[in-house]
Amino acid sequence: MSHAPNPGRLRHFVTAFAALLDSKPPEVQILRDGGALLRQLIAVDDWLPDAYALPQPERYQQYLLHADSAERFSIVSFVWGPGQATPIHDHTVWGLIGMLRGAETSQAYRYTQDGRLQASGAAVKLTPGAVELLSPGLGDIHKVHNTLADSVSVSIHVYGANIGAVQRSVFAEDGSHKTFISGYSNTHLPNIWDRSKELKQP
Amino acid sequence: MSHAPNPGRLRHFVTAFAALLDSKPPEVQILRDGGALLRQLIAVDDWLPDAYALPQPERYQQYLLHADSAERFSIVSFVWGPGQATPIHDHTVWGLIGMLRGAETSQAYRYTQDGRLQASGAAVKLTPGAVELLSPGLGDIHKVHNTLADSVSVSIHVYGANIGAVQRSVFAEDGSHKTFISGYSNTHLPNIWDRSKELKQP
Ligand SMILES: [Fe+3]
Numbered sequence: 001m002s003h004a005p006n007p008g009r010l011r012h013f014v015t016a017f018a019a020l021l022d023s024k025p026p027e028v029q030i031l032r033d034g035g036a037l038l039r040q041l042i043a044v045d046d047w048l049p050d051a052y053a054l055p056q057p058e059r060y061q062q063y064l065l066h067a068d069s070a071e072r073f074s075i076v077s078f079v080w081g082p083g084q085a086t087p088i089h090d091h092t093v094w095g096l097i098g099m100l101r102g103a104e105t106s107q108a109y110r111y112t113q114d115g116r117l118q119a120s121g122a123a124v125k126l127t128p129g130a131v132e133l134l135s136p137g138l139g140d141i142h143k144v145h146n147t148l149a150d151s152v153s154v155s156i157h158v159y160g161a162n163i164g165a166v167q168r169s170v171f172a173e174d175g176s177h178k179t180f181i182s183g184y185s186n187t188h189l190p191n192i193w194d195r196s197k198e199l200k201q202p
Numbered sequence: 203m204s205h206a207p208n209p210g211r212l213r214h215f216v217t218a219f220a221a222l223l224d225s226k227p228p229e230v231q232i233l234r235d236g237g238a239l240l241r242q243l244i245a246v247d248d249w250l251p252d253a254y255a256l257p258q259p260e261r262y263q264q265y266l267l268h269a270d271s272a273e274r275f276s277i278v279s280f281v282w283g284p285g286q287a288t289p290i291h292d293h294t295v296w297g298l299i300g301m302l303r304g305a306e307t308s309q310a311y312r313y314t315q316d317g318r319l320q321a322s323g324a325a326v327k328l329t330p331g332a333v334e335l336l337s338p339g340l341g342d343i344h345k346v347h348n349t350l351a352d353s354v355s356v357s358i359h360v361y362g363a364n365i366g367a368v369q370r371s372v373f374a375e376d377g378s379h380k381t382f383i384s385g386y387s388n389t390h391l392p393n394i395w396d397r398s399k400e401l402k403q404p
Pocket residue numbers: 089090091142144
């Protein structure tokens with residue numbers, strides 16, 4: 001792993017997010033205040049180790065960066081190779097998506113009265129610094145793709161669960177769906193907890 | 203990293219420990235109930251990836267396995283090469299030490315009235331399955347060494363903080379001390395959160 005100069009930024013985000021959740025706030029507050037924290041995190045791009053920003057030719061990568069001890073939240077680096085895309089899928093838990101590099105485009109879908117899925121509203125393009133919110137109560141079915149056809153994009157996702165272990169669904173436009181569990185692309189997490197070099201030795 | 207067959211055991215320990223702490227119990231309950239959880243974890247030796255059990259010739263290794271989002275606790279694999287030992291040191295936070303492989307010997311120290319340190323009580327030898335408790339209120343100064351002169355020992359430690367970032371002290375027998383922050387030996391943590399293979403796909 002190459003060392004990003006400021007891994008402490010991610011650690012500060014984790015501890016601040018945990019403090020936010022400790023007050024057991026309603027989802028809307030998690031999305032608002034957690035979204036503000038995520039906006040701070042992605043405002044500077046000097047903390048993500050290179051190993052968690054590597055694209056793979058076969059498909060987009062989902063690198064777990066941190067999982068909360070009680071699986072209250074998880075943080076994932078999504079890395080999009082040129083032109084890569086997800087299927088239409090849901091999340092079942094709240095989510096925050098913050099764009100770090102490049103751009104991604106999210107298209108929401110809704111069920112029609114006759115049980116098919118159709119695109120709903122305009123596609124949303126995220127550029128660095130932007131944060132999108134996902135709430136199952138508002139409808140959290142979407143399809144996402146790398147806006148850039150010729151380069152890598154990276155977004156930082158926060159979910160209200162250990163998202164790689166959540167049973168979710170992928171959908172076809174005819175409204176049919178299949179359940180899936182995403183897992184993660186990585187077998188190691190970054191150690192963001194070693195402060196021995198930052199802390200002043202007396 | 204070679205994959206231990208049951209990394210899920212560590213994940214279960216983490217989530218159970220987090221649930222224990224969620225009730226904000228007094229320290230004695232953390233040590234009692236957390237100690238019981240640790241005893242379960244170390245009762246079977248099939249979950250620690252090899253990368254976190256590797257000795258180094260220079261000194262004992264401290265591999266962080268998990269840090270809680272709010273730094274309420276951390277879990278560390280201590281790996282002792284043949285005959286390796288710590289200096290006399292303290293912890294400043296509660297601790298649990300569970301022996302996984304080999305054996306280690308802990309000698310407690312106390313200050314005498316004239317300000318020197320002296321060994322206090324008999325040395326405690328831990329063998330696999332045993333759990334030792336550390337409480338700053340009871341005095342948590344000790345020196346630990348690998349009981350085995352010719353092979354590797356591994357113990358699993360749980361502390362009431364992100365221990366690698368805690369300012370602590372090492373002591374000389376004349377009672378003098380120096381502060382230190384241990385840090386960790388590893389730059390990656392094991393990803394124990396991917397349950398996609400364990401969870402039955404419907
Ligand atoms: Fe999504």
